[in-house]
Amino acid sequence: MTAPLLETRGVWQRFGGLVANSDVSISVGAGEIVGLIGPNGAGKSTLFNLIAGVLPPTQGSIWFNGEDVTRLPAAERCRRGIARTFQVVKSFETMTVIDNVIVGALIRTTVMREARAKAHEVLEFCGLGARVDVLASQLIPSEKRRLEVARALATEPKLLLLDECLTGLTPLEAQSGVALVRKVRETGVTVLMVEHVMEIVMPLVDRAIVLNLGKVLVEGKPTDVVRDPEVISAYLGDRHAVGA
Amino acid sequence: MENFAHRRRRDLMIATALAALAALVPLVVKDVNVQNIMVLTLMYAALSQSWNILSGYCGQISLGHALYFGLGAYTTTLLFTKFGVLPWFGMVAGGTISAAIALALGYPTFRLRGHYFVIATIVIAEIGLLLFHNWDWAGAALGIDVPVRSDSWAKFQFTRSKLPYYYFALVFCCVAWLVTWRLENSKWGYWWRAVKDNPDAAESLGVVVFNSKMGAAAISAFMTAIGGAFYAQYVSYIDPESVMTFQFSLLMALPAVLGGIGTLWGPVLGAVILIPLTELTRNYLGGSGRGVDLILYGAVIVLISLARPEGLVGLFSRRPASKGVPQ
Numbered sequence: 001m002t003a004p005l006l007e008t009r010g011v012w013q014r015f016g017g018l019v020a021n022s023d024v025s026i027s028v029g030a031g032e033i034v035g036l037i038g039p040n041g042a043g044k045s046t047l048f049n050l051i052a053g054v055l056p057p058t059q060g061s062i063w064f065n066g067e068d069v070t071r072l073p074a075a076e077r078c079r080r081g082i083a084r085t086f087q088v089v090k091s092f093e094t095m096t097v098i099d100n101v102i103v104g105a106l107i108r109t110t111v112m113r114e115a116r117a118k119a120h121e122v123l124e125f126c127g128l129g130a131r132v133d134v135l136a137s138q139l140i141p142s143e144k145r146r147l148e149v150a151r152a153l154a155t156e157p158k159l160l161l162l163d164e165c166l167t168g169l170t171p172l173e174a175q176s177g178v179a180l181v182r183k184v185r186e187t188g189v190t191v192l193m194v195e196h197v198m199e200i201v202m203p204l205v206d207r208a209i210v211l212n213l214g215k216v217l218v219e220g221k222p223t224d225v226v227r228d229p230e231v232i233s234a235y236l237g238d239r240h241a242v243g244a
Numbered sequence: 245m246e247n248f249a250h251r252r253r254r255d256l257m258i259a260t261a262l263a264a265l266a267a268l269v270p271l272v273v274k275d276v277n278v279q280n281i282m283v284l285t286l287m288y289a290a291l292s293q294s295w296n297i298l299s300g301y302c303g304q305i306s307l308g309h310a311l312y313f314g315l316g317a318y319t320t321t322l323l324f325t326k327f328g329v330l331p332w333f334g335m336v337a338g339g340t341i342s343a344a345i346a347l348a349l350g351y352p353t354f355r356l357r358g359h360y361f362v363i364a365t366i367v368i369a370e371i372g373l374l375l376f377h378n379w380d381w382a383g384a385a386l387g388i389d390v391p392v393r394s395d396s397w398a399k400f401q402f403t404r405s406k407l408p409y410y411y412f413a414l415v416f417c418c419v420a421w422l423v424t425w426r427l428e429n430s431k432w433g434y435w436w437r438a439v440k441d442n443p444d445a446a447e448s449l450g451v452v453v454f455n456s457k458m459g460a461a462a463i464s465a466f467m468t469a470i471g472g473a474f475y476a477q478y479v480s481y482i483d484p485e486s487v488m489t490f491q492f493s494l495l496m497a498l499p500a501v502l503g504g505i506g507t508l509w510g511p512v513l514g515a516v517i518l519i520p521l522t523e524l525t526r527n528y529l530g531g532s533g534r535g536v537d538l539i540l541y542g543a544v545i546v547l548i549s550l551a552r553p554e555g556l557v558g559l560f561s562r563r564p565a566s567k568g569v570p571q
Contacts, residue, residue: 078450092441107450
Protein backbone atom coordinates (compact mmCIF):
# COMPACT_ATOMS: atom_id res chain seq x y z
CA MET A 1 0.00 0.00 0.00
CA THR A 2 1.25 3.46 -0.87
CA ALA A 3 1.59 6.18 1.71
CA PRO A 4 -1.76 7.71 2.68
CA LEU A 5 -2.74 11.13 1.33
CA LEU A 6 -3.77 12.34 4.75
CA GLU A 7 -2.64 11.12 8.11
CA THR A 8 -3.15 12.36 11.65
CA ARG A 9 -0.62 11.03 14.11
CA GLY A 10 -1.61 10.97 17.75
CA VAL A 11 -3.57 14.19 17.58
CA TRP A 12 -4.82 15.78 20.80
CA GLN A 13 -6.94 18.84 21.13
CA ARG A 14 -7.77 20.31 24.51
CA PHE A 15 -10.01 23.30 25.07
CA GLY A 16 -9.17 24.21 28.62
CA GLY A 17 -10.26 21.19 30.64
CA LEU A 18 -12.23 19.68 27.79
CA VAL A 19 -10.48 17.05 25.69
CA ALA A 20 -12.11 17.19 22.27
CA ASN A 21 -9.70 14.81 20.55
CA SER A 22 -7.47 12.38 22.36
CA ASP A 23 -4.77 10.49 20.54
CA VAL A 24 -6.57 10.37 17.22
CA SER A 25 -4.66 8.63 14.45
CA ILE A 26 -6.49 8.20 11.19
CA SER A 27 -5.42 7.97 7.59
CA VAL A 28 -7.11 8.54 4.28
CA GLY A 29 -5.72 6.98 1.10
CA ALA A 30 -5.73 8.71 -2.28
CA GLY A 31 -8.99 8.18 -4.17
CA GLU A 32 -11.01 7.06 -1.15
CA ILE A 33 -14.29 8.39 0.16
CA VAL A 34 -14.03 8.19 3.92
CA GLY A 35 -16.84 8.99 6.31
CA LEU A 36 -16.09 10.46 9.72
CA ILE A 37 -19.08 9.72 11.89
CA GLY A 38 -20.04 9.67 15.50
CA PRO A 39 -22.66 10.99 17.88
CA ASN A 40 -22.92 14.64 18.90
CA GLY A 41 -19.88 15.90 20.73
CA ALA A 42 -17.69 13.06 19.52
CA GLY A 43 -15.01 15.49 18.29
CA LYS A 44 -15.70 15.17 14.56
CA SER A 45 -15.82 18.88 13.87
CA THR A 46 -12.74 19.52 15.98
CA LEU A 47 -10.73 16.91 14.09
CA PHE A 48 -12.07 18.33 10.86
CA ASN A 49 -10.95 21.83 11.80
CA LEU A 50 -7.52 20.55 12.80
CA ILE A 51 -7.12 18.95 9.38
CA ALA A 52 -8.37 22.08 7.60
CA GLY A 53 -5.94 24.22 9.60
CA VAL A 54 -8.39 26.40 11.49
CA LEU A 55 -6.33 25.78 14.63
CA PRO A 56 -3.18 23.78 15.42
CA PRO A 57 -3.57 20.66 17.54
CA THR A 58 -2.44 20.75 21.17
CA GLN A 59 -0.29 17.72 20.48
CA GLY A 60 0.44 15.38 17.59
CA SER A 61 0.96 16.03 13.91
CA ILE A 62 -0.94 16.12 10.66
CA TRP A 63 0.63 14.85 7.45
CA PHE A 64 -0.62 15.60 3.99
CA ASN A 65 0.87 14.24 0.80
CA GLY A 66 4.03 13.22 2.61
CA GLU A 67 4.57 16.59 4.30
CA ASP A 68 4.06 17.73 7.86
CA VAL A 69 1.39 20.44 7.65
CA THR A 70 0.67 20.66 11.38
CA ARG A 71 1.80 24.28 11.71
CA LEU A 72 0.58 25.58 8.36
CA PRO A 73 -2.31 28.09 8.29
CA ALA A 74 -5.54 27.22 6.48
CA ALA A 75 -4.73 29.28 3.41
CA GLU A 76 -1.41 27.50 2.91
CA ARG A 77 -3.04 24.08 3.30
CA CYS A 78 -5.52 25.08 0.63
CA ARG A 79 -2.57 25.89 -1.61
CA ARG A 80 -1.16 22.40 -0.93
CA GLY A 81 -4.47 20.83 -1.93
CA ILE A 82 -6.84 20.63 1.04
CA ALA A 83 -10.22 22.25 0.42
CA ARG A 84 -13.24 22.31 2.68
CA THR A 85 -16.87 23.22 3.03
CA PHE A 86 -18.53 24.57 6.15
CA GLN A 87 -21.24 22.97 8.22
CA VAL A 88 -22.98 26.31 8.49
CA VAL A 89 -22.64 27.63 4.95
CA LYS A 90 -20.37 30.63 4.58
CA SER A 91 -21.11 32.04 1.15
CA PHE A 92 -19.83 35.46 0.15
CA GLU A 93 -23.32 36.86 0.33
CA THR A 94 -22.83 40.16 -1.47
CA MET A 95 -21.09 38.50 -4.39
CA THR A 96 -22.59 36.61 -7.29
CA VAL A 97 -22.34 32.84 -7.54
CA ILE A 98 -19.63 33.03 -10.19
CA ASP A 99 -17.64 35.58 -8.18
CA ASN A 100 -17.79 33.29 -5.15
CA VAL A 101 -16.19 30.54 -7.16
CA ILE A 102 -13.64 32.82 -8.82
CA VAL A 103 -12.21 33.55 -5.36
CA GLY A 104 -11.38 29.86 -5.10
CA ALA A 105 -10.03 29.61 -8.64
CA LEU A 106 -7.65 32.53 -8.09
CA ILE A 107 -5.39 30.40 -5.94
CA ARG A 108 -4.22 28.52 -9.05
CA THR A 109 -4.09 31.36 -11.54
CA THR A 110 -4.01 35.13 -11.38
CA VAL A 111 -5.20 35.51 -14.97
CA MET A 112 -8.80 36.60 -14.52
CA ARG A 113 -9.95 35.08 -17.79
CA GLU A 114 -8.69 31.65 -16.74
CA ALA A 115 -10.15 31.94 -13.25
CA ARG A 116 -13.52 32.87 -14.72
CA ALA A 117 -13.43 29.97 -17.18
CA LYS A 118 -12.50 27.58 -14.39
CA ALA A 119 -15.36 28.89 -12.26
CA HIS A 120 -17.85 28.36 -15.07
CA GLU A 121 -16.60 24.83 -15.58
CA VAL A 122 -16.89 23.96 -11.88
CA LEU A 123 -20.36 25.48 -11.59
CA GLU A 124 -21.55 23.43 -14.58
CA PHE A 125 -20.10 20.35 -12.88
CA CYS A 126 -21.95 21.10 -9.65
CA GLY A 127 -25.25 21.75 -11.38
CA LEU A 128 -25.30 25.50 -10.76
CA GLY A 129 -24.71 26.47 -14.40
CA ALA A 130 -28.02 28.29 -14.58
CA ARG A 131 -27.38 30.38 -11.49
CA VAL A 132 -24.00 31.97 -12.19
CA ASP A 133 -25.11 35.60 -12.14
CA VAL A 134 -27.39 35.33 -9.13
CA LEU A 135 -26.29 36.81 -5.80
CA ALA A 136 -25.23 34.10 -3.38
CA SER A 137 -27.70 35.47 -0.84
CA GLN A 138 -30.55 34.57 -3.17
CA LEU A 139 -29.74 30.87 -3.39
CA ILE A 140 -31.88 28.29 -1.63
CA PRO A 141 -30.12 26.19 1.06
CA SER A 142 -29.36 23.17 -1.12
CA GLU A 143 -27.87 25.45 -3.77
CA LYS A 144 -25.71 27.13 -1.16
CA ARG A 145 -24.33 23.73 -0.22
CA ARG A 146 -23.49 23.11 -3.86
CA LEU A 147 -21.85 26.52 -4.05
CA GLU A 148 -19.64 25.57 -1.09
CA VAL A 149 -18.57 22.45 -2.95
CA ALA A 150 -18.04 24.35 -6.20
CA ARG A 151 -15.92 26.99 -4.47
CA ALA A 152 -13.81 24.31 -2.85
CA LEU A 153 -13.39 22.40 -6.11
CA ALA A 154 -12.27 25.54 -7.88
CA THR A 155 -9.11 25.44 -5.77
CA GLU A 156 -8.27 22.14 -7.51
CA PRO A 157 -7.90 20.14 -4.29
CA LYS A 158 -6.41 16.70 -3.84
CA LEU A 159 -8.49 16.24 -0.72
CA LEU A 160 -11.99 17.61 -0.25
CA LEU A 161 -13.31 17.93 3.29
CA LEU A 162 -17.09 17.97 3.46
CA ASP A 163 -18.59 19.08 6.75
CA GLU A 164 -22.15 17.75 7.04
CA CYS A 165 -22.91 18.88 3.52
CA LEU A 166 -25.80 16.41 3.19
CA THR A 167 -27.42 17.16 6.53
CA GLY A 168 -30.64 19.13 6.57
CA LEU A 169 -31.52 18.49 2.95
CA THR A 170 -34.69 16.89 1.64
CA PRO A 171 -34.27 13.22 0.69
CA LEU A 172 -34.27 14.17 -2.98
CA GLU A 173 -31.66 16.88 -2.49
CA ALA A 174 -29.55 14.55 -0.40
CA GLN A 175 -29.67 11.97 -3.17
CA SER A 176 -28.41 14.37 -5.78
CA GLY A 177 -25.81 15.48 -3.25
CA VAL A 178 -24.62 11.89 -2.96
CA ALA A 179 -24.43 11.70 -6.75
CA LEU A 180 -22.32 14.86 -6.77
CA VAL A 181 -19.87 13.46 -4.21
CA ARG A 182 -19.48 10.31 -6.33
CA LYS A 183 -18.87 12.45 -9.39
CA VAL A 184 -16.22 14.42 -7.48
CA ARG A 185 -14.38 11.22 -6.58
CA GLU A 186 -14.47 10.09 -10.20
CA THR A 187 -12.40 13.15 -11.09
CA GLY A 188 -9.68 11.82 -8.80
CA VAL A 189 -10.38 13.89 -5.70
CA THR A 190 -10.20 12.16 -2.34
CA VAL A 191 -13.12 12.89 -0.05
CA LEU A 192 -13.30 12.97 3.72
CA MET A 193 -16.79 13.70 4.92
CA VAL A 194 -18.16 14.37 8.35
CA GLU A 195 -21.73 13.17 8.56
CA HIS A 196 -24.24 12.87 11.25
CA VAL A 197 -26.90 10.88 9.49
CA MET A 198 -25.68 7.33 9.04
CA GLU A 199 -28.13 6.15 6.41
CA ILE A 200 -26.95 8.81 3.97
CA VAL A 201 -23.23 8.22 4.28
CA MET A 202 -23.03 4.50 4.69
CA PRO A 203 -23.90 3.55 1.11
CA LEU A 204 -21.60 6.29 -0.17
CA VAL A 205 -18.34 5.79 1.69
CA ASP A 206 -15.63 3.17 1.15
CA ARG A 207 -14.65 3.28 4.77
CA ALA A 208 -16.08 4.74 7.92
CA ILE A 209 -14.26 6.04 10.97
CA VAL A 210 -16.37 6.31 14.08
CA LEU A 211 -15.38 8.80 16.74
CA ASN A 212 -16.77 8.75 20.22
CA LEU A 213 -15.79 10.92 23.19
CA GLY A 214 -12.83 12.24 21.22
CA LYS A 215 -11.37 8.84 20.40
CA VAL A 216 -11.45 6.55 17.40
CA LEU A 217 -13.96 3.91 18.33
CA VAL A 218 -14.10 1.71 15.28
CA GLU A 219 -12.86 1.92 11.75
CA GLY A 220 -13.79 -0.23 8.78
CA LYS A 221 -16.23 -1.07 6.03
CA PRO A 222 -19.58 0.68 6.47
CA THR A 223 -21.49 -2.59 6.64
CA ASP A 224 -19.29 -3.87 9.46
CA VAL A 225 -19.26 -0.59 11.31
CA VAL A 226 -23.04 -0.31 11.60
CA ARG A 227 -23.23 -3.79 13.16
CA ASP A 228 -20.46 -3.14 15.64
CA PRO A 229 -21.85 -3.33 19.17
CA GLU A 230 -19.64 -0.51 20.38
CA VAL A 231 -20.97 1.80 17.67
CA ILE A 232 -24.55 0.89 18.45
CA SER A 233 -24.01 1.54 22.11
CA ALA A 234 -22.32 4.88 21.39
CA TYR A 235 -25.24 6.00 19.30
CA LEU A 236 -28.14 4.43 21.13
CA GLY A 237 -26.88 3.72 24.62
CA ASP A 238 -25.74 0.53 26.29
CA ARG A 239 -29.17 -1.05 26.55
CA HIS A 240 -29.44 -1.50 22.80
CA ALA A 241 -25.98 -2.97 22.49
CA VAL A 242 -26.81 -5.93 24.66
CA GLY A 243 -28.88 -7.67 22.03
CA ALA A 244 -26.29 -7.20 19.29
CA MET B 245 -18.75 35.77 -19.86
CA GLU B 246 -19.31 38.13 -22.78
CA ASN B 247 -21.77 39.93 -20.61
CA PHE B 248 -19.13 40.61 -18.00
CA ALA B 249 -16.51 41.94 -20.41
CA HIS B 250 -19.18 44.09 -22.00
CA ARG B 251 -20.13 45.60 -18.67
CA ARG B 252 -16.58 46.53 -17.84
CA ARG B 253 -16.04 48.10 -21.23
CA ARG B 254 -19.23 50.09 -20.81
CA ASP B 255 -18.09 51.38 -17.40
CA LEU B 256 -14.85 52.51 -18.97
CA MET B 257 -16.66 54.26 -21.81
CA ILE B 258 -19.05 56.07 -19.47
CA ALA B 259 -16.10 57.19 -17.35
CA THR B 260 -14.23 58.49 -20.40
CA ALA B 261 -17.27 60.41 -21.55
CA LEU B 262 -17.82 61.91 -18.09
CA ALA B 263 -14.16 62.89 -17.80
CA ALA B 264 -14.25 64.57 -21.21
CA LEU B 265 -17.38 66.43 -20.21
CA ALA B 266 -15.82 67.50 -16.91
CA ALA B 267 -12.77 68.75 -18.80
CA LEU B 268 -14.96 71.06 -20.87
CA VAL B 269 -17.07 72.46 -18.05
CA PRO B 270 -14.61 75.21 -16.92
CA LEU B 271 -14.64 76.64 -20.45
CA VAL B 272 -18.28 77.53 -19.81
CA VAL B 273 -18.37 78.03 -16.08
CA LYS B 274 -16.19 81.04 -15.20
CA ASP B 275 -17.48 81.79 -11.71
CA VAL B 276 -14.62 81.21 -9.27
CA ASN B 277 -16.87 80.07 -6.44
CA VAL B 278 -18.46 77.44 -8.61
CA GLN B 279 -15.03 76.40 -9.85
CA ASN B 280 -13.92 76.07 -6.26
CA ILE B 281 -16.83 73.75 -5.52
CA MET B 282 -15.99 71.70 -8.60
CA VAL B 283 -12.37 71.32 -7.53
CA LEU B 284 -13.43 70.16 -4.07
CA THR B 285 -16.03 67.78 -5.50
CA LEU B 286 -13.43 66.11 -7.71
CA MET B 287 -10.96 65.94 -4.85
CA TYR B 288 -13.45 64.35 -2.47
CA ALA B 289 -14.61 61.96 -5.15
CA ALA B 290 -11.01 60.76 -5.47
CA LEU B 291 -10.48 60.66 -1.71
CA SER B 292 -13.67 58.74 -1.18
CA GLN B 293 -12.63 56.35 -3.91
CA SER B 294 -9.39 55.78 -2.00
CA TRP B 295 -11.27 55.26 1.25
CA ASN B 296 -13.59 52.87 -0.55
CA ILE B 297 -10.73 50.51 -1.40
CA LEU B 298 -9.99 49.75 2.23
CA SER B 299 -13.38 50.27 3.79
CA GLY B 300 -15.77 49.52 0.95
CA TYR B 301 -14.13 46.65 -0.86
CA CYS B 302 -12.09 45.13 1.92
CA GLY B 303 -14.65 46.01 4.60
CA GLN B 304 -12.17 47.51 7.10
CA ILE B 305 -14.03 50.66 8.08
CA SER B 306 -11.62 53.52 8.70
CA LEU B 307 -12.68 56.74 10.37
CA GLY B 308 -9.15 58.05 10.58
CA HIS B 309 -8.26 58.79 6.99
CA ALA B 310 -7.81 62.45 8.00
CA LEU B 311 -4.43 61.29 9.33
CA TYR B 312 -3.23 60.23 5.88
CA PHE B 313 -4.74 63.32 4.32
CA GLY B 314 -2.94 65.51 6.87
CA LEU B 315 0.33 63.61 6.50
CA GLY B 316 0.20 64.17 2.75
CA ALA B 317 -0.43 67.88 3.27
CA TYR B 318 2.27 68.27 5.94
CA THR B 319 4.93 66.21 4.22
CA THR B 320 4.64 68.16 0.99
CA THR B 321 4.50 71.52 2.68
CA LEU B 322 7.32 70.86 5.13
CA LEU B 323 9.59 69.44 2.46
CA PHE B 324 8.95 72.48 0.30
CA THR B 325 9.21 75.22 2.91
CA LYS B 326 12.12 73.74 4.88
CA PHE B 327 14.14 72.01 2.20
CA GLY B 328 12.89 73.40 -1.09
CA VAL B 329 11.77 69.99 -2.34
CA LEU B 330 9.23 70.39 -5.12
CA PRO B 331 5.66 69.40 -4.22
CA TRP B 332 5.62 66.68 -6.87
CA PHE B 333 8.25 64.76 -4.93
CA GLY B 334 6.58 65.76 -1.67
CA MET B 335 3.39 64.12 -2.83
CA VAL B 336 5.11 60.80 -3.39
CA ALA B 337 6.98 61.12 -0.10
CA GLY B 338 3.74 61.90 1.73
CA GLY B 339 2.04 58.94 0.09
CA THR B 340 4.87 56.63 1.05
CA ILE B 341 4.92 57.80 4.67
CA SER B 342 1.15 57.43 4.92
CA ALA B 343 1.25 53.94 3.45
CA ALA B 344 3.97 52.98 5.93
CA ILE B 345 1.93 54.32 8.83
CA ALA B 346 -1.16 52.50 7.57
CA LEU B 347 0.85 49.26 7.55
CA ALA B 348 2.21 49.90 11.04
CA LEU B 349 -1.32 50.56 12.25
CA GLY B 350 -2.72 47.53 10.47
CA TYR B 351 -0.05 45.17 11.74
CA PRO B 352 -1.48 44.84 15.27
CA THR B 353 -5.13 45.66 14.51
CA PHE B 354 -5.84 43.57 11.43
CA ARG B 355 -5.30 40.39 13.39
CA LEU B 356 -8.27 41.23 15.55
CA ARG B 357 -11.88 40.67 14.71
CA GLY B 358 -14.70 43.03 15.42
CA HIS B 359 -14.54 46.76 15.83
CA TYR B 360 -10.98 47.17 17.03
CA PHE B 361 -9.78 48.50 13.74
CA VAL B 362 -12.31 51.29 13.40
CA ILE B 363 -11.71 52.45 16.98
CA ALA B 364 -7.96 52.34 16.43
CA THR B 365 -8.24 54.50 13.30
CA ILE B 366 -10.13 57.20 15.18
CA VAL B 367 -7.68 57.18 18.08
CA ILE B 368 -4.55 57.26 15.95
CA ALA B 369 -5.90 60.12 13.86
CA GLU B 370 -6.63 62.10 17.01
CA ILE B 371 -3.12 61.42 18.31
CA GLY B 372 -1.74 62.67 15.00
CA LEU B 373 -3.81 65.82 15.31
CA LEU B 374 -2.50 66.45 18.84
CA LEU B 375 1.10 65.84 17.80
CA PHE B 376 0.91 68.34 14.98
CA HIS B 377 -0.82 70.84 17.27
CA ASN B 378 2.23 70.78 19.51
CA TRP B 379 5.06 70.25 17.07
CA ASP B 380 6.79 73.63 16.84
CA TRP B 381 9.02 72.76 13.90
CA ALA B 382 5.91 71.92 11.89
CA GLY B 383 4.24 75.21 12.76
CA ALA B 384 2.27 73.79 15.70
CA ALA B 385 -1.21 75.26 16.02
CA LEU B 386 -0.28 78.30 13.92
CA GLY B 387 0.23 76.22 10.82
CA ILE B 388 2.43 76.87 7.82
CA ASP B 389 2.06 79.30 4.97
CA VAL B 390 3.19 78.07 1.60
CA PRO B 391 5.07 81.05 0.11
CA VAL B 392 3.44 81.75 -3.21
CA ARG B 393 5.52 83.80 -5.62
CA SER B 394 4.50 83.15 -9.17
CA ASP B 395 2.55 80.72 -11.26
CA SER B 396 4.62 77.64 -11.71
CA TRP B 397 3.92 74.05 -12.71
CA ALA B 398 7.18 72.97 -11.11
CA LYS B 399 6.11 74.32 -7.73
CA PHE B 400 2.47 73.51 -8.50
CA GLN B 401 1.15 76.90 -7.45
CA PHE B 402 -1.07 79.28 -9.34
CA THR B 403 -2.36 82.64 -8.23
CA ARG B 404 -4.43 83.87 -11.10
CA SER B 405 -6.52 80.92 -12.08
CA LYS B 406 -8.06 77.86 -10.51
CA LEU B 407 -7.95 75.93 -13.77
CA PRO B 408 -4.64 74.11 -13.23
CA TYR B 409 -5.92 72.90 -9.86
CA TYR B 410 -9.16 71.89 -11.45
CA TYR B 411 -7.41 69.79 -14.07
CA PHE B 412 -5.11 68.22 -11.54
CA ALA B 413 -8.13 67.29 -9.41
CA LEU B 414 -9.81 65.85 -12.47
CA VAL B 415 -6.78 63.72 -13.32
CA PHE B 416 -6.52 62.64 -9.67
CA CYS B 417 -10.18 61.64 -9.70
CA CYS B 418 -9.78 59.73 -12.97
CA VAL B 419 -6.70 57.91 -11.72
CA ALA B 420 -8.45 56.93 -8.48
CA TRP B 421 -11.39 55.63 -10.48
CA LEU B 422 -9.11 53.75 -12.89
CA VAL B 423 -7.15 52.16 -10.06
CA THR B 424 -10.43 50.94 -8.57
CA TRP B 425 -11.69 49.76 -11.96
CA ARG B 426 -8.49 47.83 -12.52
CA LEU B 427 -8.36 46.35 -9.02
CA GLU B 428 -12.00 45.34 -9.11
CA ASN B 429 -11.24 42.67 -11.68
CA SER B 430 -8.05 41.37 -10.17
CA LYS B 431 -7.03 38.85 -7.57
CA TRP B 432 -6.85 41.66 -5.00
CA GLY B 433 -10.34 42.89 -5.72
CA TYR B 434 -11.81 39.44 -5.33
CA TRP B 435 -9.80 38.71 -2.23
CA TRP B 436 -10.91 41.97 -0.62
CA ARG B 437 -14.57 41.30 -1.22
CA ALA B 438 -14.17 37.76 0.08
CA VAL B 439 -12.44 39.04 3.22
CA LYS B 440 -15.22 41.54 3.75
CA ASP B 441 -18.02 39.00 3.33
CA ASN B 442 -16.54 36.12 5.28
CA PRO B 443 -12.91 35.94 6.41
CA ASP B 444 -13.14 32.29 7.51
CA ALA B 445 -14.41 31.11 4.18
CA ALA B 446 -11.85 33.30 2.42
CA GLU B 447 -9.01 31.79 4.44
CA SER B 448 -10.21 28.28 3.59
CA LEU B 449 -10.01 29.14 -0.11
CA GLY B 450 -6.39 30.19 0.10
CA VAL B 451 -6.92 33.92 0.67
CA VAL B 452 -4.25 35.33 2.97
CA VAL B 453 -6.62 37.56 4.90
CA PHE B 454 -4.02 39.57 6.77
CA ASN B 455 -2.00 40.43 3.67
CA SER B 456 -5.14 41.41 1.79
CA LYS B 457 -6.05 43.93 4.45
CA MET B 458 -2.50 45.30 4.57
CA GLY B 459 -2.44 45.74 0.80
CA ALA B 460 -5.76 47.56 0.79
CA ALA B 461 -4.66 49.80 3.68
CA ALA B 462 -1.39 50.78 1.97
CA ILE B 463 -2.98 51.61 -1.39
CA SER B 464 -5.79 53.51 0.26
CA ALA B 465 -3.46 55.57 2.48
CA PHE B 466 -1.10 56.36 -0.38
CA MET B 467 -3.87 57.74 -2.55
CA THR B 468 -5.41 59.69 0.31
CA ALA B 469 -2.08 61.38 1.02
CA ILE B 470 -1.83 62.50 -2.61
CA GLY B 471 -5.16 64.23 -2.04
CA GLY B 472 -3.80 65.90 1.10
CA ALA B 473 -0.73 67.14 -0.75
CA PHE B 474 -2.92 68.56 -3.46
CA TYR B 475 -5.17 70.28 -0.94
CA ALA B 476 -2.20 71.93 0.77
CA GLN B 477 -1.05 73.35 -2.56
CA TYR B 478 -4.56 74.43 -3.40
CA VAL B 479 -5.25 76.42 -0.25
CA SER B 480 -1.53 77.26 0.28
CA TYR B 481 -1.93 77.39 4.04
CA ILE B 482 -2.29 74.46 6.40
CA ASP B 483 -2.73 74.02 10.11
CA PRO B 484 -3.79 70.92 12.04
CA GLU B 485 -7.41 72.04 12.19
CA SER B 486 -7.68 72.55 8.47
CA VAL B 487 -6.24 69.23 7.30
CA MET B 488 -6.39 66.66 10.08
CA THR B 489 -9.67 66.92 11.95
CA PHE B 490 -12.24 64.17 12.27
CA GLN B 491 -14.48 66.00 9.85
CA PHE B 492 -12.14 65.10 6.98
CA SER B 493 -12.39 61.45 7.88
CA LEU B 494 -16.14 61.75 7.68
CA LEU B 495 -16.05 63.68 4.43
CA MET B 496 -14.03 60.91 2.83
CA ALA B 497 -16.35 58.17 4.04
CA LEU B 498 -19.71 59.80 3.41
CA PRO B 499 -19.72 60.09 -0.40
CA ALA B 500 -18.99 56.36 -0.68
CA VAL B 501 -21.61 55.53 1.91
CA LEU B 502 -24.16 57.73 0.19
CA GLY B 503 -23.34 56.60 -3.33
CA GLY B 504 -22.80 52.95 -2.57
CA ILE B 505 -20.14 51.45 -0.37
CA GLY B 506 -17.86 48.96 -2.08
CA THR B 507 -18.99 49.99 -5.55
CA LEU B 508 -17.09 51.49 -8.44
CA TRP B 509 -19.40 54.46 -9.00
CA GLY B 510 -20.57 55.05 -5.45
CA PRO B 511 -17.88 57.53 -4.37
CA VAL B 512 -18.18 59.66 -7.50
CA LEU B 513 -21.96 59.76 -7.34
CA GLY B 514 -21.95 60.50 -3.63
CA ALA B 515 -19.38 63.28 -3.95
CA VAL B 516 -21.24 64.97 -6.79
CA ILE B 517 -24.32 65.22 -4.57
CA LEU B 518 -22.80 65.74 -1.15
CA ILE B 519 -19.91 68.15 -1.66
CA PRO B 520 -21.81 70.91 -3.51
CA LEU B 521 -24.53 70.57 -0.87
CA THR B 522 -21.96 71.03 1.89
CA GLU B 523 -20.26 73.98 0.28
CA LEU B 524 -23.49 75.74 -0.57
CA THR B 525 -24.95 75.45 2.90
CA ARG B 526 -21.67 76.75 4.27
CA ASN B 527 -21.70 79.69 1.88
CA TYR B 528 -25.27 80.60 2.67
CA LEU B 529 -25.22 80.14 6.37
CA GLY B 530 -21.67 81.33 6.95
CA GLY B 531 -20.25 81.15 10.47
CA SER B 532 -23.66 81.19 12.11
CA GLY B 533 -24.53 77.90 10.43
CA ARG B 534 -21.60 75.93 11.77
CA GLY B 535 -22.54 72.32 11.98
CA VAL B 536 -25.59 72.63 9.77
CA ASP B 537 -23.77 70.75 7.04
CA LEU B 538 -23.18 67.97 9.53
CA ILE B 539 -26.88 67.88 10.36
CA LEU B 540 -27.51 67.58 6.65
CA TYR B 541 -25.12 64.63 6.31
CA GLY B 542 -26.86 62.94 9.17
CA ALA B 543 -30.24 63.41 7.55
CA VAL B 544 -28.97 62.19 4.18
CA ILE B 545 -27.40 59.10 5.70
CA VAL B 546 -30.53 58.23 7.67
CA LEU B 547 -32.65 58.63 4.56
CA ILE B 548 -30.34 56.56 2.44
CA SER B 549 -30.05 53.75 4.94
CA LEU B 550 -33.82 53.57 5.20
CA ALA B 551 -34.63 53.77 1.52
CA ARG B 552 -31.56 52.43 -0.30
CA PRO B 553 -29.16 50.66 2.05
CA GLU B 554 -26.97 49.65 -0.89
CA GLY B 555 -26.44 53.31 -1.80
CA LEU B 556 -27.65 55.47 -4.64
CA VAL B 557 -25.98 53.33 -7.29
CA GLY B 558 -28.75 50.88 -6.51
CA LEU B 559 -31.02 53.21 -8.48
CA PHE B 560 -29.00 52.48 -11.60
CA SER B 561 -28.65 48.81 -10.79
CA ARG B 562 -27.53 47.01 -13.87
CA ARG B 563 -28.16 43.61 -12.43
CA PRO B 564 -31.75 42.63 -13.10
CA ALA B 565 -33.48 41.66 -9.89
CA SER B 566 -32.60 38.01 -10.02
CA LYS B 567 -35.64 36.18 -8.84
CA GLY B 568 -35.03 33.21 -11.12
CA VAL B 569 -36.64 29.96 -10.15
CA PRO B 570 -34.20 27.63 -8.42
CA GLN B 571 -33.78 24.48 -10.41
